Amino acid sequence: xxxxxxxxxxxxxxxxxxxxxxxxxxxxxxxAGNDVVVxxxxxxxxxxxxxxxxxxxxxxxxxxELDMLLTSGERISAALLAMAIANxxxxxxxxxxxxxxxxxxxxxxxxxxxxITPGRIEESLGExxxxxxxxxxxxxxxTKDITxxxxxxxxxxxxxxxxxxxxDYCEIYTDVDGIFTADPRIVPAxxxxxxxSYEEMLEMAACGAKVLHLRCVEYARRYxxxxxxxxxxxxxEGTWVVDAKELDQTMEQAIISGVVQDTxxxxxxxxxxxxxxxxxxxxxxxxxxxxxxIDMIVQNVSAVATNRTDISFTLPRAxxxxxxxxxxxxxxxxxxxxxxxDDQIGKVSVVGVGMRSHPGVSAKFFSxxxxxGVNIEMISTSEIRISVVVDENLVNAAVTAAHTAFDLDxxxxxxxxxxxxxx
Amino acid sequence: xxxxxxxxxxxxxxxxxxxxxxxxxxxxxxxAGNDVVVxxxxxxxxxxxxxxxxxxxxxxxxxxELDMLLTSGERISAALLAMAIANxxxxxxxxxxxxxxxxxxxxxxxxxxxxITPGRIEESLGExxxxxxxxxxxxxxxTKDITxxxxxxxxxxxxxxxxxxxxDYCEIYTDVDGIFTADPRIVPAxxxxxxxSYEEMLEMAACGAKVLHLRCVEYARRYxxxxxxxxxxxxxEGTWVVDAKELDQTMEQAIISGVVQDTxxxxxxxxxxxxxxxxxxxxxxxxxxxxxxIDMIVQNVSAVATNRTDISFTLPRAxxxxxxxxxxxxxxxxxxxxxxxDDQIGKVSVVGVGMRSHPGVSAKFFSxxxxxGVNIEMISTSEIRISVVVDENLVNAAVTAAHTAFDLDxxxxxxxxxxxxxx
Numbered sequence: 001x002x003x004x005x006x007x008x009x010x011x012x013x014x015x016x017x018x019x020x021x022x023x024x025x026x027x028x029x030x031x032a033g034n035d036v037v038v039x040x041x042x043x044x045x046x047x048x049x050x051x052x053x054x055x056x057x058x059x060x061x062x063x064x065e066l067d068m069l070l071t072s073g074e075r076i077s078a079a080l081l082a083m084a085i086a087n088x089x090x091x092x093x094x095x096x097x098x099x100x101x102x103x104x105x106x107x108x109x110x111x112x113x114x115x116i117t118p119g120r121i122e123e124s125l126g127e128x129x130x131x132x133x134x135x136x137x138x139x140x141x142x143t144k145d146i147t148x149x150x151x152x153x154x155x156x157x158x159x160x161x162x163x164x165x166x167x168d169y170c171e172i173y174t175d176v177d178g179i180f181t182a183d184p185r186i187v188p189a190x191x192x193x194x195x196x197s198y199e200e201m202l203e204m205a206a207c208g209a210k211v212l213h214l215r216c217v218e219y220a221r222r223y224x225x226x227x228x229x230x231x232x233x234x235x236x237e238g239t240w241v242v243d244a245k246e247l248d249q250t251m252e253q254a255i256i257s258g259v260v261q262d263t264x265x266x267x268x269x270x271x272x273x274x275x276x277x278x279x280x281x282x283x284x285x286x287x288x289x290x291x292x293x294i295d296m297i298v299q300n301v302s303a304v305a306t307n308r309t310d311i312s313f314t315l316p317r318a319x320x321x322x323x324x325x326x327x328x329x330x331x332x333x334x335x336x337x338x339x340x341x342d343d344q345i346g347k348v349s350v351v352g353v354g355m356r357s358h359p360g361v362s363a364k365f366f367s368x369x370x371x372x373g374v375n376i377e378m379i380s381t382s383e384i385r386i387s388v389v390v391d392e393n394l395v396n397a398a399v400t401a402a403h404t405a406f407d408l409d410x411x412x413x414x415x416x417x418x419x420x421x422x423x
Numbered sequence: 424x425x426x427x428x429x430x431x432x433x434x435x436x437x438x439x440x441x442x443x444x445x446x447x448x449x450x451x452x453x454x455a456g457n458d459v460v461v462x463x464x465x466x467x468x469x470x471x472x473x474x475x476x477x478x479x480x481x482x483x484x485x486x487x488e489l490d491m492l493l494t495s496g497e498r499i500s501a502a503l504l505a506m507a508i509a510n511x512x513x514x515x516x517x518x519x520x521x522x523x524x525x526x527x528x529x530x531x532x533x534x535x536x537x538x539i540t541p542g543r544i545e546e547s548l549g550e551x552x553x554x555x556x557x558x559x560x561x562x563x564x565x566t567k568d569i570t571x572x573x574x575x576x577x578x579x580x581x582x583x584x585x586x587x588x589x590x591d592y593c594e595i596y597t598d599v600d601g602i603f604t605a606d607p608r609i610v611p612a613x614x615x616x617x618x619x620s621y622e623e624m625l626e627m628a629a630c631g632a633k634v635l636h637l638r639c640v641e642y643a644r645r646y647x648x649x650x651x652x653x654x655x656x657x658x659x660e661g662t663w664v665v666d667a668k669e670l671d672q673t674m675e676q677a678i679i680s681g682v683v684q685d686t687x688x689x690x691x692x693x694x695x696x697x698x699x700x701x702x703x704x705x706x707x708x709x710x711x712x713x714x715x716x717i718d719m720i721v722q723n724v725s726a727v728a729t730n731r732t733d734i735s736f737t738l739p740r741a742x743x744x745x746x747x748x749x750x751x752x753x754x755x756x757x758x759x760x761x762x763x764x765d766d767q768i769g770k771v772s773v774v775g776v777g778m779r780s781h782p783g784v785s786a787k788f789f790s791x792x793x794x795x796g797v798n799i800e801m802i803s804t805s806e807i808r809i810s811v812v813v814d815e816n817l818v819n820a821a822v823t824a825a826h827t828a829f830d831l832d833x834x835x836x837x838x839x840x841x842x843x844x845x846x
Contacts, residue, residue, distance in 0.1 A: 057443060057446075058507060062506060065517055066506070075492075079495075080488075087483075
């Protein structure tokens with residue numbers, strides 16, 4: 001008998017009809033002979049409505065109480081889903097994150113999973129029930145308070161539960177068909193990826209892809225849980241995120257799996273830093289102390305004449321002001337000449353395990369960008385990813401150029417779009 | 424330092440403004456130097472709205488899941504109230520029934536309190552917090568499932584918590600000013616009772632008074648918790664429900680404390696029951712087996728000629744059909760002649776510890792009814808209560824007559840109503 005974990009987001013259960021549709025899909029999976037565990041988000045806009053209520057009584061709600069309030073949303077949808085399943089003739093039990101054994105840190109609003117001890121879930125499955133777990137929540141290990149877990153939490157919980165329950169795989173149901181070779185809204189010729197490796201998905205998530213959260217993919221990779229990302233509004237196969245070993249070796253390995261962009265970053269340049277040991281360290285300690293996440297770093301070779309160098313780095317725009325303040329405060333101490341801030345940038349990345357075994361990927365990428373008139377401001381690479389920082393207004397052109405250059409365009413779409421037989 | 428438990432119902436916290444008003448009252452109590460624990464119901468119509476959602480996904484929701492769903496309502500109001508209190512500068516913590524240590528049976532929708540172990544509440548009070556407990560809910564001792572506790576549950580929880588925490592008293596905030604000598608909608612001259620004993624309140628609750636639930640009063644009596652029933656919309660003193668010893672002995676003890684009516688009962692008469700040993704027992708076993716609550720019983724002396732007797736009893740109208748079916752099925756076995764059903768009845772009761780020491784109360788009561796043209800169908804008494812069953816259409820006349828006969832009318836109101844100086 002198989003064992004499967006499903007996860008459904010708020011848009012899948014926006015109303016009573018949505019709940020009933022999801023119940024039917026779950027029951028079909030159970031009927032096929034599987035143990036089924038479901039992680040569910042709050043219905044539609046419930047979380048926003050509860051936040052709104054909170055704002056009405058207090059402009060600065062205490063974090064512990066905000067978590068007590070918000071977790072009601074998932075509790076409601078979990079109970080309703082269990083009822084809908086019972087109505088179809090199958091037994092279901094709903095569980096809060098706490099009851100499901102989701103143990104977390106006590107950082108309210110952004111708690112991390114410490115462990116999952118799903119004893120009651122195992123018991124429920126053993127009795128033949130379908131288990132429904134309220135997503136987005138757990139219980140703090142030290143205080144025993146209810147916690148909510150920040151962005152991507154329900155996806156991460158679903159994968160973590162799948163790992164703890166030794167499930168065969170985890171299905172993340174969302175409102176897109178799967179992971180695409182590029183954002184279809186930018187590149188109409190983008191194609192759905194049938195299978196992608198954990199490492200590639202990690203890079204794509206880190207570089208701007210929004211469908212699966214980084215934490216979720218990291219958990220899947222660590223515990224080797226196959227993840228199937230698919231649409232809750234159709235029966236189509238989605239994208240499987242699996243161990244690289246599972247990728248089809250017989251087929252010609254595509255060099256690049258996909259192109260992603262991130263338009264939420266800003267670039268800070270510290271101009272004229274004295275070229276002395278420790279200066280760069282002091283700069284990055286300062287920025288880290290301001291609780292920001294630095295992404296790409298570029299340090300130019302120091303100019304011989306001046307013995308000074310420029311250091312540029314990128315970070316989330318939301319952290320920009322904070323980092324600038326922190327750096328401005330230590331101007332005299334470091335002795336740099338100037339601070340520049342640019343939030344009109346975008347980061348474009350090509351990702352693919354194939355680039356390990358294929359030389360010339362950078363060359364092809366930079367060449368395609370040049371042909372499209374896109375200037376490269378910064379470059380950063382990993383074994384399976386190449387990222388460039390470009391002018392924000394040229395991001396879409398850069399993505400499109402790279403997608404075509406690496407033969408990712410759907411020829412059929414190309415023919416339709418351009419009225420020809422493809423390039 | 425005093426220790427007080429407050430309970431607020433749904434109408435007191437119908438919206439954000441209601442929550443903020445309640446928060447201010449709680450903070451005023453805390454400021455006066457008390458430990459404060461609050462039991463709170465769901466906001467306004469929340470419970471009904473959740474029931475409605477449940478009905479949309481399933482016409483027969485499983486009881487466990489219904490409890491998981493409905494308890495979200497109290498969780499939301501408890502968290503919001505804690506936020507509102509924090510906004511006034513005082514620390515508050517909200518707790519589910521489970522977290523507060525409310526241990527119950529596993530009868531979903533109608534669970535009973537087995538025990539209260541409020542360790543986390545004590546801890547919270549010890550840290551100077553105001554503790555908010557979600558009402559209407561607990562955790563089942565055996566299954567550890569969340570349970571809801573049926574009618575009057577939040578009042579009972581508040582009193583039970585007050586007992587477990589050894590609080591000085593429990594204040595039940597509601598939408599009436601207190602307990603009255605009669606329903607003011609029937610008797611405009613009804614007066615608010617300043618103090619009443621547990622036994623009298625028990626009788627009044629059992630005989631139709633709706634402000635405090637029977638279970639709540641029984642708990643208060645058993646653990647000697649003074650209960651103050653008052654309005655959440657004013658600062659007026661309400662009615663104190665206390666041990667009979669606390670009643671003011673120096674004042675002339677009113678013979679009757681109040682008149683109550685119950686118009687939700689029906690009368691069943693089993694006509695012509697053979698006067699043999701065991702027949703009556705068989706009848707009541709049958710009715711009890713149909714899971715009904717019998718109230719008053721009257722058995723006529725058997726007619727010498729026929730050796731048959733008529734047995735009448737009253738029960739809640741909701742149980743009427745069930746009892747009639749059960750009795751009809753055993754007609755041959757018992758051998759009675761006929762079954763009569765009458766739901767056009769009402770029960771009127773006069774309650775007062777004073778009747779122990781004053782003879783002639785029955786005579787005065789029956790005489791007042793006769794003068795008002797009200798025929799008595801059945802009579803039932805306890806040490807401190809006399810109840811009569813009358814035609815439902817004459818209930819109001821009976822209540823009014825008894826109220827006046829026992830000098831309970833507010834003379835001022837009487838003067839205003841009748842334009843004279845009172846009777």
